[in-house]
Amino acid sequence: MASLPSVALTGSLKFEPEFRKYSPSSLASEKSRSVSHHKSYTTTQSDQKPDPSCMDIKEALSLLKDGTKIESAFYVPLLQESIDENSVSDAQIIHGHIIKTGTYEDLFIMTFLINVYAKCGTMEAARKIFDKLPRRNVVTWTALITGYVHNSQPELAILVFQELLETGAYPTNYTLGAVLSACSSLYSIELGKQVHGYIIKYQIEYDTSMGNSLCSLYSKCGNLESAVKAFKRVPEKNTISWTTAISACGDNGQAEMGLRFFVEMLSEDTRPNEFTLTSVLSLCCIIQTLGVGKQIHSLSIRLGYESNLPIKNSIMYLYLKCGWIDGAQKSLSGMKTVSLVTWNALIAGHAQMMNCAKDDIPVRHSGTEALNIFLKLNRSNTKPDLFTFSSILTVCSNMVALEQGEQIHAQAMKTGFLSDVVVGSALVNMYNKCGSIERASKAFVEMSKRTLISWTSMITGFAQHGRSYQALQLFEDMRLAGVRPNKITFVGVLSACSHAGMVKEALSYFEIMKNEYGINPVMDHYACLIDMFVRLGRLDEAFDFIQKMDFEPNEVIWSILIAGCRSHGNMELGFYAAERLLELKPKDAETYVLLLNMYLSAGRWKDVSRVRKMMRDEKIGRLKDCSWISIKDKVYSFLPDDKSFAQSEQAYDLLEDLLAKAKNLGYVSKRSLEIVDEEDDEKIISSIVHHSERLAIAFGLLNMPKGAHVRVIKNISMCRDCHSFIKFISVFTGRKIVIRDSKRLHKFSNGHCSCGDFSNLL
DNA sequence: CGCTCATAAT
Structure with a gap:
């Protein structure tokens, strides 16, 4: 027993920083207690070899467990140990002793106990102690409020704060900091402003942490202007102040x-510290600036964060997102340990890569790569979380990989992540993009909570499938x-509205948007209205609108x-528009081919050679046409007139057969026009018989169960010829065929396409 | 009081 004091004091040094952190300057008596511990330690230090291991604390705990009485001075280090070990049971043992020895008179220890229970996630126990306390000070109240904040019960935190105010007590900056956090979690700018008002009214010192909290609150509520104002008023800005301001900018675009x-x-x-650097790296992700990213990378090494995992994760994600695969690879191989965030960043990074560089064929493999990483993750000991599921479902959407998506749906359901609103929205989106409107709306109905994004995703899903009435109905819901x-x-x-030719409704919703919701129309809204007039053949009105905006x-x-x-058939306006398009996208091969196709079919040879010359000058090569189909857990890719795949003979026979049938029904093959030889103008007319998507469809027809929908993804726009041929295929085979090209979703069913034949086809 | 990875479009 004699050795115990020094044992305990070793512990008290170890936990000194926490002790101080807990004890705000308002409590002078408690502060002096911490100082006395410190003093005693220095006297024993010389004759007792310092042993910082936790053995001593463990020993004290085992004594407690045996029912031995120990000095009350041990309670605080012991309670701190319970927090570190996240052990409610230890806390309960200590709690029992505190009651037995009458130490519950000590408000400081009781407050600490509330803190322990709160940090262990047992707010009921914390509340029970609080309610039984004969007296409380503002720190006790603050401990309870902070507890509710950390345990995602911001409503209760606010309620307790209101009770505190009713007692007539004055909250400290610690209290108000916690309350501001609660307001942030509730995204309640109104409550936040009230607290802000309270701070001003009672002239509570606008210190650094208070200013930081306010900045964070305004940012989370989407008010960047106020956030920046709060930041600028912070008297002595520390690293946290700057970091908060920086991530506020990122969060608000x-x-x-x-x-x-x-x-x-x-x-x-x-x-800057590691938090600052990760925040800055995420800014680089938003604007996809590889150059700045590399600078931050070297800065982080200079500042000694070379082995910091969050920073390495951010760097790897940025490199992936910018399409710098070698850099990302190097970054990954330099990691000794990885976290779930690393896995998630890998998957999300590959998903993002799919969206850039559309005609760069190797990039499309990133979708396959992302699916492989997900398989690897499942074989490892790590369990996926909601970030994983949201990302991988997006990958399935982009790949139109329905079967994979269904499996992931089942896995998310089993592991309980389907209840998450982001995962649920990603699922709705996946089914929409895979052309399964039925399963999308089933998933939507089954969501327990819906956000703006969930609703929007489903509304646009209906619109994409040509179900205008349901889209508008859902909007009203x-x-x-x-x-x-x-x-x-x-x-x-x-x-x-555009799809259904509902001019009156479209114009009315356009007004509602502006007047009722105060949303300023952007180009995309005009695009919808112009599309509507164009579909109806009211080209002059469409052109008027273009000039009016x-x-x-x-x-x-x-x-x-x-x-x-x-x-x-208004070709003059068409050529005019095509030339304007060319001015905007001088490097885009698709645009040149579009214009070329238009002049070729009009027989305007002068213009044909003019465009050809431009293409040579701009060094525009041939279109890279590629399609993919995902069957079970494999992805197959196809090039035009590809003969390199298994069953290619059967596939060609099948296509010949379908072509013959289509011709009988009046289909006239308008052969696709492409550039074969850059040097030779005579060979403009392409020898390509089958574009890649036809081969992918044939392969799908051969390998998918009878009646199953065929889903194909294509890197560029479909051409008009394939579009009309596939309509025939859908009739002869009785199958539904979904093709997602670079512009939109086409769902072919019984000779019709969901795009209503108005799409930007080549 | 601050961190990296997630969902919607013509």
């Missing part, structure tokens, strides 16, 4: 502003549910006009 803050921070000689639509929701609504038309607008002009 102002990545460039965030980088400017970072530069300012460096120029003021504030040293969404409004009834009290969810506020945003501009993307209105893109869905307007495109639904406040923007310079972008490539989407011109593409829509071209599609309409070709369908309705």
